[in-house]
Amino acid sequence: MANDTSIGPSAKLAVLVDADNVSASVADSLMAEVAKYGTAHVKRAYGDWTGTGLRGWKEHLLAQSIQPMQQFAYTTGKNATDAALVIDAMDLLYSDRLDGFCLVSSDSDFTRLAQRLRESGLTVYGFGERKTPKPFVAACDKFIYLENLTGPADTAAGPAAPTPAAGLKGDTALVNLLRNAVEADSDDDGWARLANVGNSITKQRPDFDSRTYGYGKLSELMAATTLFDVDRRSSTGKATMIYVRDNRRPRPAPA
Numbered sequence: 001m002a003n004d005t006s007i008g009p010s011a012k013l014a015v016l017v018d019a020d021n022v023s024a025s026v027a028d029s030l031m032a033e034v035a036k037y038g039t040a041h042v043k044r045a046y047g048d049w050t051g052t053g054l055r056g057w058k059e060h061l062l063a064q065s066i067q068p069m070q071q072f073a074y075t076t077g078k079n080a081t082d083a084a085l086v087i088d089a090m091d092l093l094y095s096d097r098l099d100g101f102c103l104v105s106s107d108s109d110f111t112r113l114a115q116r117l118r119e120s121g122l123t124v125y126g127f128g129e130r131k132t133p134k135p136f137v138a139a140c141d142k143f144i145y146l147e148n149l150t151g152p153a154d155t156a157a158g159p160a161a162p163t164p165a166a167g168l169k170g171d172t173a174l175v176n177l178l179r180n181a182v183e184a185d186s187d188d189d190g191w192a193r194l195a196n197v198g199n200s201i202t203k204q205r206p207d208f209d210s211r212t213y214g215y216g217k218l219s220e221l222m223a224a225t226t227l228f229d230v231d232r233r234s235s236t237g238k239a240t241m242i243y244v245r246d247n248r249r250p251r252p253a254p255a
Helices: 024-034 055-064 080-095 108-119 134-139 165-169 172-185 194-204 218-225
Strands: 012-018 039-047 067-070 100-104 123-128 142-145 228-233 241-246
Touching (some): 012 024, 024 039, 024 055, 055 067, 080 100, 080 108, 100 108, 108 123, 123 134, 165 218, 172 194, 172 218, 194 218, 194 241, 218 241
Parallel strands (some): 039 067, 123 142
């Protein structure tokens, strides 16, 4: 299967969690986010479960039916958990029964794993804190910051408050990203389907997320900038489609 960040709810996913690196408090919101991209056929959390450091994970493992994978810390300062997760990921890859992987860690050690999985045509979703090194973020098809997920979290910061229009318009990188994506997918009248715009943005910036700016949906973010026209189109028996247009473009003359 070709890499596609919108492979759909029928996609078979493996969720592999570096429990040594991720707080248990995000478990519920993490699995809710995963459900947006497909069905978690494999759910595993890796760590040394004989110690007390992962005690907070216990109730979440049971509630979410996540399988704990025991990995002893053989040597101080060496992360055996990472190696165990990578080995299992490759075994699952060669089983040829999955459409994608969710790698949950803020550790750059998984950069090459993400690259290898994508080279095999599988979609890779990364999950980690904002401190995650950029190489790992860029190696994924899509990267979701744990701080953006709703629900309890003890990460560095919770969901962001909505950024006002002035702040959004002053963010040159954001404005250029949005405008370029709309232009690339627009028709002769300048209208672009929002779903296509979102896919174009993610291909350029795997970690792009409207929630980073305090907006739950891309359509809300684009409307908040006041730089785009937003049009919801519906027809009998069909779902509503959202289209956006750079409002700097001249409107076509009436027929």
